[in-house]
Amino acid sequence: MRSGERLRVTLLAGGVGGAKMAEGLAAVEDIKLSIIGNIADDEAFHGLWVSPDIDTLTYSLAGMIDRVQGWGVADEGKRALDTLSMLGQETWMTLGDRDFGLHIYRTMRRNQGDRPFIIARDVARAFGIKAAIVLPTDDIVQTQVQTDAGWLSFQQYFVREQCAPDVRGVRFEGIETARPTLEALKAILTADVIVLAPSNPLVSIAPILEIPGIGEAVKAATAHKIAVSPFIAGKVVKGPADRMMASMGMRADALGVAQRYQSFVDQLVIDNEDATLAADIAALGVDPVCYPILMKDQTDKARLASEIMAEARKTLDAGGRA
Incomplete structure (x- = not known):
């Protein structure tokens, strides 16, 4: 990085925690932000290709997300789901009417042979995302x-099972x-800072890192690498990461x-409530940093992002x- 240039920051993100971290970093003025999002939750519904994590990133950064x-x-x-239900279709995957518009557009572009990356880029630009x-x-x-x-x-x-079953294993078909x-490799290898969002390590971050070449690029990158824990006192704010990790025999904290990250991460941001784990984390060769990490609103998101950048x-x- 040359003096006077903005920091090039690459965020690996999935789920709601990833979207919140993206919103926080987007509020930091002196960085150039790239976000590598999880696509392994993607699935076809009603003939349309749905990309939940990418859409959550898009709606969050565009200020359109349902905050509740x-x-x-x-x-x-x-109304579209009501009609599908009336026609005897399963509608457990909740898709809103305007949401359907995005899925129609994505599917139309994919059917035309356009690259998914280009489609996501064009959608972000249309939604005014920088x-x-x-x-x-x-x-x-x-x-x-x-x-x-x-x-x-x-x-x-x-969604359908509401995370109720115990998880015995995870695979990425x-x-x-x-x-x-x-574009992902370039974002990683040219970054000054790589941030792993407080996303589920097993099903939001792992399917990014385990794509051949991605994990290797992250490890090879000269960037400073910081992960943010999704846990506060052994519990996650949202999602099943704690139950998934525990049922698979891992420490859920x-x-x-x-x-999980010790082979390539320099620092781990943990909540103040987890300060008692700092010595054990340091013993793994990872530098623990304590801050309040709960992101209840945009002020919290921007504060945490600024602290990470500091x-x-x-x-x-x-x-x-770096």
Whole structure:
């Protein structure tokens, strides 16, 4: 990074926690932000290709998100779903009327042979988003969750089953042959700072890192690498990460996150309530940093993002890894 240039920041993000972190970083003025979003939750519904995590990023950064539920469009109608239900279709995947418009557009473009990355980029631009939303691959990768009743798609587990079944395993269908986008590799390898959002490590971050070439690029990158824990005192704010990790025999707390990321992360931001885990995290070779990490509103998001960037700048200014 040359003196006077904006920090190039690349965020790996999925789910509501990822979208909140993206909103916080987007409010930091002196950075150039790229966001590599999770596409492994994608699935076809009613003949349309739905990309839940990318849409949550898009709606959040565009100021359109439903703040109560954390996903979907605010002040949304469900008339299209009512019609589908009347016609005997399963409608457990809640898609709003304006939401359908985006899925129609995405599917139309995909059917025309356009690259998914280009489609996501064009949607972000149309929604007035300044940050770059980057897909890790243009190929189809889909998370599947193993339960006592068998394998489920992530949306079946997350939405239809309300995360109720115990999780015995996770796999990413199609990931072995997926190819990383050049845009994702560039965002990683040219970054000054790489941030892992407080997203589910197993089903939001892992399907990004495990795309062939992505994890290797993150490890090889000279950027300062900071992860943000999704746990506060052993619980997550939203989502099933704590139950998933526990049922799969992992530590379901900030130390468990550090164990997942220890091979490549320099720092882990943990909540003040988890300060007692700091010594154990440091013993893994990961520098623990304590802040209040609960993001209740935009002020919290911007504050946490600014604190993360301040930590990164201290390392960069001291001649750290970047």
